[in-house]
Amino acid sequence: MTLFSEFSSVQAGLNTGLESAPEAIQQMHREARALLPSVAMPTRRTESWKYSFRRTAGLETLGLASSNQSSTSITDATTRYAEDIQALVLPFTNGLLCPQAITKANERDGIKIQRFNEVNESLAAEILAHAQKNDRGEFETLNRSLSNHAILITITKNVKVETPLLLQYIQQGEGLSLPRVFVQQESGSELQVIEDFISDDANNSAWVSHTDFVIGANARLTYYRMNLNGKQQALAGTTRCILKRDAALESHSLCLGADLGRHDFHVLLTEPGANCDLNGVCVTRNKEHFDNHTNIEHIAPNCTSNENYRCIADDASQIVFNGRIHIHRDAQKTLGSMSNKNLILSSQAEIDAKPELEIYADDVKCAHGTTIGQLNEKEVYYLKTRGLSDDQARQMLTLGFVLEIVRSAPITELADAWESCLADILSFRD
Amino acid sequence: MLEIKELKATVEDKQILKGLNLSVKAGEVHAIMGPNGSGKSTLSQVLAGNGAYEVNGGSVDYQGKDLLELSIEERAREGIFLAFQYPVEIPGVSNLQFLRTAMNNIRQHRGENEISAAEFMKLAKEKIKQVNLDASFLKRGVNEGFSGGEKKRNEIMQMLMLEPSLAILDETDSGLDIDALRIVADGVNALRSPDKAVIMVTHYQRLLDYIVPDFVHVLAGGKIIKSGGKELALELEEKGYGWLGIDADDAK
Numbered sequence: 001m002t003l004f005s006e007f008s009s010v011q012a013g014l015n016t017g018l019e020s021a022p023e024a025i026q027q028m029h030r031e032a033r034a035l036l037p038s039v040a041m042p043t044r045r046t047e048s049w050k051y052s053f054r055r056t057a058g059l060e061t062l063g064l065a066s067s068n069q070s071s072t073s074i075t076d077a078t079t080r081y082a083e084d085i086q087a088l089v090l091p092f093t094n095g096l097l098c099p100q101a102i103t104k105a106n107e108r109d110g111i112k113i114q115r116f117n118e119v120n121e122s123l124a125a126e127i128l129a130h131a132q133k134n135d136r137g138e139f140e141t142l143n144r145s146l147s148n149h150a151i152l153i154t155i156t157k158n159v160k161v162e163t164p165l166l167l168q169y170i171q172q173g174e175g176l177s178l179p180r181v182f183v184q185q186e187s188g189s190e191l192q193v194i195e196d197f198i199s200d201d202a203n204n205s206a207w208v209s210h211t212d213f214v215i216g217a218n219a220r221l222t223y224y225r226m227n228l229n230g231k232q233q234a235l236a237g238t239t240r241c242i243l244k245r246d247a248a249l250e251s252h253s254l255c256l257g258a259d260l261g262r263h264d265f266h267v268l269l270t271e272p273g274a275n276c277d278l279n280g281v282c283v284t285r286n287k288e289h290f291d292n293h294t295n296i297e298h299i300a301p302n303c304t305s306n307e308n309y310r311c312i313a314d315d316a317s318q319i320v321f322n323g324r325i326h327i328h329r330d331a332q333k334t335l336g337s338m339s340n341k342n343l344i345l346s347s348q349a350e351i352d353a354k355p356e357l358e359i360y361a362d363d364v365k366c367a368h369g370t371t372i373g374q375l376n377e378k379e380v381y382y383l384k385t386r387g388l389s390d391d392q393a394r395q396m397l398t399l400g401f402v403l404e405i406v407r408s409a410p411i412t413e414l415a416d417a418w419e420s421c422l423a424d425i426l427s428f429r430d
Numbered sequence: 431m432l433e434i435k436e437l438k439a440t441v442e443d444k445q446i447l448k449g450l451n452l453s454v455k456a457g458e459v460h461a462i463m464g465p466n467g468s469g470k471s472t473l474s475q476v477l478a479g480n481g482a483y484e485v486n487g488g489s490v491d492y493q494g495k496d497l498l499e500l501s502i503e504e505r506a507r508e509g510i511f512l513a514f515q516y517p518v519e520i521p522g523v524s525n526l527q528f529l530r531t532a533m534n535n536i537r538q539h540r541g542e543n544e545i546s547a548a549e550f551m552k553l554a555k556e557k558i559k560q561v562n563l564d565a566s567f568l569k570r571g572v573n574e575g576f577s578g579g580e581k582k583r584n585e586i587m588q589m590l591m592l593e594p595s596l597a598i599l600d601e602t603d604s605g606l607d608i609d610a611l612r613i614v615a616d617g618v619n620a621l622r623s624p625d626k627a628v629i630m631v632t633h634y635q636r637l638l639d640y641i642v643p644d645f646v647h648v649l650a651g652g653k654i655i656k657s658g659g660k661e662l663a664l665e666l667e668e669k670g671y672g673w674l675g676i677d678a679d680d681a682k
Contacts, residue, residue, distance in 0.1 A: 381481070382572075384501075385506055385511075386588065389535070392531060392535075399523075
């Protein structure tokens with residue numbers, strides 16, 4: 001049995017330089033490190049990793065990625081959108097946020113960015129309590145034990161931040177990066193956050209990321225998550241959103257394959273009137289993999305959730321989708337709907353899709369649907385009667401299958417970037 | 431232009447067309463009428479190349495080529511256009527994107543240059559206006575969320591863009607109100623020219639008030655059993671199909 005404590009990074013990360021951090025933050029790391037020797041790497045019997053556990057093999061041999069890399073934001077074809085939308089860029093090179101970016105961001109009204117190591121005692125206590133309450137083990141515990149450069153972003157009450165915040169996780173060289181970000185949105189604030197995972201050509205690089213959002217009463221978050229330049233890295237990450245009264249979350253993710261791709265997305269609707277809208281597109285080919293585990297917790301009454309994920313697997317690739325909706329006993333008048341549609345383009349590709357509804361309240365409306373199929377031949381025929389070749393028709397329909405979701409992203413420039421990236425990927429048959 | 435001889439076709443092992451003959455010359459408009467289940471839609475689908483229909487006899491000559499040997503897309507590129515009775519909705523594929531690809535394929539086949547983006551937009555806007563749809567429809571998914579009438583008008587819009595030599599309209603008039611019918615008819619009339627032909631499959635004589643056909647044929651039991659001029663349609667309207675000795679069962 002392999003344990004998380006066997007990650008070479010754990011050894012490397014012991015010397016953390018946390019001495020000056022508030023006691024609560026030190027405790028947060030200490031606790032996680034104490035837990036690690038008892039946390040086993042996923043196996044066949046780990047329910048939530050049933051279809052993906054093989055992909056974690058060998059990860060534990062990874063050391064920490066060097067934190068001495070040059071901290072510059074990357075501009076290439078896949079990040080050009082950032083200029084178009086004039087995003088406020090926060091580059092995390094190998095998990096470490098560039099200090100100049102912190103200074104620059106803090107000049108903006110309504111945004112405050114600080115390192116966990118520098119927060120005051122009461123904030124530190126809050127962060128600790130949050131971590132203790134929500135840590136679900138495995139990669140989350142690993143991230144917590146080693147995220148010595150964690151960042152807290154606070155958005156002031158009633159401030160609408162017009163500029164999207166772009167968290168650019170840049171991986172340079174080999175090793176494991178562990179970015180950890182905690183975003184606190186005070187009541188009535190509005191924010192757009194983009195998380196973009198970018199790597200250079202290193203084959204043995206990996207991320208174990210963790211992002212927390214606490215979305216205050218009546219606050220609104222639009223959240224984007226993507227990995228466009230899809231190299232051979234492992235990408236395992238958790239996003240946890242806690243929504244207060246009447247808060248709103250809209251998310252759009254584009255997941256391209258990796259050796260190990262995994263996103264655990266937890267949404268907790270903790271107070272009445274909160275609502276979330278989750279949209280995701282996942283495309284894999286060759287021998288790639290991606291596993292989306294979404295979990296929506298309807299804890300309070302009168303909340304709504306809407307989920308729409310589309311996946312395409314080609315060649316010998318594998319996609320997993322597990323969509324859980326958990327409606328607690330007090331969550332009366334819940335409206336929930338989930339749709340997951342999958343397209344398999346090759347006989348060697350695999351898609352494991354599982355909607356999971358757990359309902360303990362009696363006055364709720366909840367719908368879910370999952371389909372796995374091939375292209376609709378009637379649509380192929382229609383396009384061919386207009387002069388399109390068989391290949392053209394199939395490519396157009398395949399792209400169209402996911403574009404419907406992609407085009408629903410409110411930042412048009414981002415949707416454009418995603419569309420052109422997907423058009424490239426899905427036209428490889430030529 | 432089109433010479434159909436003794437055409438026989440089956441769908442799901444059921445013999446639908448049982449030796450159909452039809453000759454269409456350039457410049458002509460032919461209306462094909464007939465009771466439900468007589469094979470009207472089958473004829474349209476067979477001409478377009480739908481693989482669900484199996485041809486098991488006869489021949490179709492189109493502009494000197496053996497039509498039945500051509501693939502679906504080759505037929506389209508050679509100038510055959512089918513306006514569908516039930517156009518499919520394709521969310522995610524925009525009207526513009528797909529029409530431009532279609533148009534360039536056809537142009538390339540004719541040995542013409544690709545149409546520039548600006549020229550294409552200009553043309554598309556002009557044609558969409560001609561069928562009285564808002565320009566925003568161009569950016570929407572193909573037929574996505576369109577009403578029945580909007581779908582039919584979109585078919586006509588595509589036809590006007592692609593300028594086929596032979597347009598086949600499969601019950602394009604069904605379910606249309608008078609205003610929409612007029613728009614569809616104007617579109618078809620705009621296409622009429624000495625080098626183009628139209629085959630209209632319809633249930634209703636009403637359409638023929640707006641698009642005056644050169645010939646009217648009655649299709650029943652998989653064969654054309656009577657042909658005539660436009661006055662035949664009026665006679666059918668008045669007397670039904672009974673006077674031709676067809677009852678509902680025979681039709682199939």
